[in-house]
Amino acid sequence: MSEPVWPYYPLFLKLQGQRVLLVGGGEVALRKLRLLQRAGARVEIVAAALTPEIGLICETGKAVHVAAAFDEAQLRGCRLAIAATDDRALNARVAAAAEAAGVPVNVVDDAELSRFITPAIVDRAPLMVAISSGGAAPVLARRLRERIETWLPATYGRLADFMRRRRDAVRGATAQGEPRGIWERFLDSPAAERVLAGDEAAAEAGLRALIDARPQVGEVYLVGAGPGDPDLLTFKALRLMQQCDVVLHDRLIAPQVLELVRRDARRLFVGKARSQHAVPQEQINAELVRLAQQGLRVLRLKGGDPFIFGRGGEEIDTLMAHGIPFQVVPGITAASGCAAYAGIPLTHRDYAQSCIFVTGHARKDGTLDLHWDQLARRGQTVVVYMGLHTLPALCAELIQHGLPADWPAAMVEEGTSPHQRVVVGTLDDLPQRVQAAGFKGASLLIVGEVVRLRGHLRWHVEAAHVAPR
Ligand SMILES: C[S@@+](CC[C@H](N)C(=O)[O-])C[C@H]1O[C@@H](n2cnc3c(N)ncnc32)[C@H](O)[C@@H]1O
Missing domain, CATH: 1.10.8 (Helicase, Ruva Protein; domain 3)
Known part of the structure; x- marks a missing residue:
């Protein structure tokens, strides 16, 4: 999903002792002059006439009145230019000359002619809060500033x-x-x-x-990040995500979730793809220990829930052996998330009184090691994690062990995300339907009569829905 382009890049500029050209000598120019002086700029003013206050500032040497008329040569060596006159043609001339000279320019109240705009500010120097709506809604930005003003103590x-x-x-x-x-x-x-x-x-x-009194050892937070939708994070997950020093995450973590991790935390990708473990589990365990022993707060961010097909147990086992303090934060597992967003209740009084989670990951020799007699039963829902690549074998085994070929089944790809796709079918035809849909992302298989309920319980807007014939 492409992110929206920012209308402006936010930054703070060091202006102490730097030359800034201010074209205009009226009340608006005076406001700008005062702000520039707060930042220690050397302001050079171009104006035919000055307000008495600007005149006084120039007389005391705190700014320089360089000329009555604008000339592009005045821009040379300036860090910024501000046009604050009520003459639009003159403002446009200043803007064009500044653009040509590569000097960032602001024309007061004219975003079209401006290279930069100035934010609404809450001044608690050296602490500054700058707010901008990118020119879209200045009143909203001002309203926000008023709120922050009252909330942020003056001290x-x-x-x-x-x-x-x-x-x-x-x-x-x-x-x-x-x-x-x-x-x-x-x-x-x-x-x-x-x-x-x-x-x-x-x-x-x-x-x-x-x-x-600082602790000599850090801490590890083993956090379940849920199946993709950032709104499904727990409060505790979010709190720990925002106070960690370093994060170890894998492929299943949605970019929108990673965005919420403290911005300056170090990010270590220890991605795992099927049959291609970028970093072996033992190495991840050792890395968690090593980082925590440096006194760092280490966030181990896992897709879904860390204790459901997540190897979270192995990770904390190692931490325990090394005496590293840790916390485990459960997350919404893919089965709950995908089922809810696909409109498929995992249990239902009439159709499924129990629900089983299994992994469809094949053994090294390609076979599936599952208790088929327990899985191929009516009155229950079977959820298969990591079953995309073994889907034909899974469906065939379930039929062979007694479920009807027309038994309902669905596959959910990238559940809970804006890219969620769902293919609904039967044990007989689902593999071919999923293949035709070209599923490649994280996919979850749901088998059972509850799948039929999606027909009228579906509520989430999806990228695509492939319905049964
Ligand atoms: C290694 S397991 C991790 C499971 C995770 N700990 C959990 O609780 O959801 C990875 C598998 O979870 C399933 N999965 C995880 N997120 C998913 C999602 N958003 N949509 C569909 N399946 C997902 C897929 O079957 C994927 O292959």
Whole structure:
């Protein structure tokens, strides 16, 4: 799925001592001048007339009135240009000249002529919140700013400044990867409150205590990420995803889910494809131990639920053997997710009183090692994980062990995602239908009379539905 293109790239620009050309000498120009001065820019003003306030600023040498009329030579060496006049033709001329000279330009209230726009800001310097709707809805951006203004204490700037001044000291006193955890504990501790209250000495002592008491070993979070739809993550999964230092994930994790992992966490792909284990399980286990022993908070993100065909048990076994603390967060397994989004209840009073999960993964010699007598029964639902490539054999065995050839079965590909596809058929014809549909992604087989219920329980909008003849 392609992501929408951003209308603007967000960034913060260092302007201390840098030349900025401001064309215009009225009230709008004055507003821009004040902001540029806050950022320490050397503002050069081009205007036929100046408001008394701008005049005063120039007289005191805090800005320079360079000329009455605009000339493109004035742009030379400037980092930015701002056109803030009420003469659209002049603004357009400034914009064209700046574009030609490669100087980013903003024309106030004219996004079409502008290379950059300025966001609505919440100023708690050095902490800054910048909000933009990309020009789509400035009123919405302003509304959001008002909310953040009331929510963000005025003293947060002081807190950010305290942290900035101690960054190097904390880095020097700790090992690589540790400072983030210390700063997080600091923000949750009374020491942060002491900064806000203006008592830096007490805050300093609190920070020192946190450094001295830091755990020597990190922690591993074994988290089930569900079958694909990010809305199916648990609150706990999301919380741990946002506080990890490093994440190990595999192929089944949807990009939209990975997006929610803390942005600056290191990402290690330990992808597993069928019969091609990119990183052997033992190596993954060892890596989890190694990273946690460095004091890091390690997120092991698994598709679905870690304890259902996920080898989660083996991973925590190794962690236990090495005394590494860990947490396990269950996730929605593919069977629950796919069945719900396909409109197929896994159990039903009239059709299925039990439900069995099995793996359709073939052994090295290509055979399937399943208890067919238990699976080929009426009154139950059988869900087969990893059964796409063995589908013909699975269906044939179920028929051979007593289920009718016209017994309902469905295959769900990339269930719960926007690409979900479902093929419905019978044990007899499903393999050929699935092959015709060209399924290649993660696919789950559901066998049982409950499949018929999809006929009227289907609710999720799908990429494609292949119905029985
Ligand atoms: C190694 S197993 C992992 C199962 C996972 N631990 C769980 O609880 O869902 C991988 C198999 O799960 C199934 N699967 C996982 N996500 C799926 C999805 N979104 N749609 C269909 N099948 C899925 C497929 O059968 C896939 O081959």
